[in-house]
Amino acid sequence: MSRKTAVLICPGRGTYNKPELGTLARTHANHPNIAEWDEMRREMGQETLTSLDGAARFSAAQHTTGDNASALIYACSLLDAQLAISSHDIVAVTGNSLGWYIALAVGGAADARAGMHIVNTMGTLMHQHGPGGQILLPFVNDNWQPIPGEEQRLLDLIAQINSKPNHTLSLSIHLGGMLVVAGNDAGLNTFETTVSDRSSRKPLRLPNHAAFHTEMMQQVAALGRDSLPNALLNTPKIALIDGRGTVWHPHASDTVALYDYTFDHQITRTYDFTKAIQSAARNFAPDRFVITGPGATLGGAVAQALIAIKWQGIDSKEAFLARQTSDPILISMGREDQRALAL
Known part of the structure; x- marks a missing residue:
């Protein structure tokens, strides 16, 4: 039986909340990358992912700030993506906002360490300098x-x-x-x-x-470019779809242009996640869209983007839910009732 094709979708900020506390330990206990990322954060004087994820109780003041939330979401999402890649033929990767940085690592344009460095740096800069x-x-x-x-x-x-x-x-x-x-x-x-x-x-x-994703972030974008060198990015190994719906093709993308988009346009201009999903559907026609964890709040937005173009005849929530019952096209790994379908 042939494996299903899938577009992987990485979530953005706001997806690690009280219900997600402990997700990293529950789903990826003892993964070697976690120890490496913990050491990176110790060197930066930051609390480790293991400590944050293993806290006795969820604290919005602690767990939702850019410097902490971004790294937690990156870790959960990237490790989920690795599992999905092992069970599907991944035709493209995209993400929402912060999810673009995660997509870079999932798609091979950055390795796991470089991806965490990017996410941790930009999350911290957003926390310290992001206005509005x-x-x-x-x-x-x-x-x-x-x-x-x-x-x-x-x-x-x-x-x-x-x-x-x-x-x-x-x-x-x-x-x-x-x-x-x-x-x-x-x-x-x-x-x-x-x-x-x-x-x-x-x-x-x-x-x-x-x-x-507005011009108010110009200073943060400039600080990011000062902190993160071009050498962090490679040409992707899997197609990437950015926040304009543009496809970055594997082994054939200009890394300078990719860097410029990532640390300028992507930060300071509107991020069109709807267009990214519609581009994925039209260009790659996957069997499934798989959303990595943590959380499960992005499913509605993905479904709504597909409904807007009547993807495979799906033109409403009612039609989408009927399709999900008979032949699921959207899998949220952050949902316990769907996670096994992606593994």
Whole structure:
């Protein structure tokens, strides 16, 4: 029996929360990479992954900051990806936001140590220097179909608020049927108030998040380029799909261009995760989309991105769930009821 083809999807920030405490120990106990990564963090004066993951209780103040959350998510995701690679024919790798850095390591554009160095460096820089914040808001209905005109209404509102004096607001991430909006406090507060007044849908402020993927991150991008040399990246061994939907082909990608995208455009401009998933579907037509852990919050966004293009006739949440029951196309390794399907 031939192995199924799959696109691997690496998650971003906000996926290691209270339910995920202990994930690294439960799913990858005694993996040699963990000891190596712990030693890297000790040398940086940071708490080890083993200690963070093994804490007696979850602390948002400790576990969700960029310097800690990014490294925990990287470790869980990369080691999950290695398991999925051993059981599937991986045709491409992509990710959401932080997940792009993880995808670099999964796809062979960086080794496991270099990937952790990138994630740990950028996560720490975001924590120390990242301004502003993010808000999440859907523009689809309960059946994951677009509410007519809602996305454009929100985009117009973002532009209107951004034009106000002392207000900064822009689109951070296209996330399936949701928009992640980023800006300074004035911009975010005005957006929250305006949206709440006009709709029953309440915007969600994301804790310990900065204005990722906007021009407000120019300083962080520059600090990242100063800290991380070009030599960290190689041409990928598996196709990579970035936050524009662009495919970086194995053994045929310009590493200078890959570095420039990763540490400039990817940090300071909108990340279109929706387009990445749709590009994966159209260019590689996989049997499955496999989302690595930790957590299982990215599944809805992936499904919504596929629904938007009616992938294989799936045009609603109802149709997606029916397909999942008969022949699953989306596997979330962070879900206990689905993890075994990826192994």
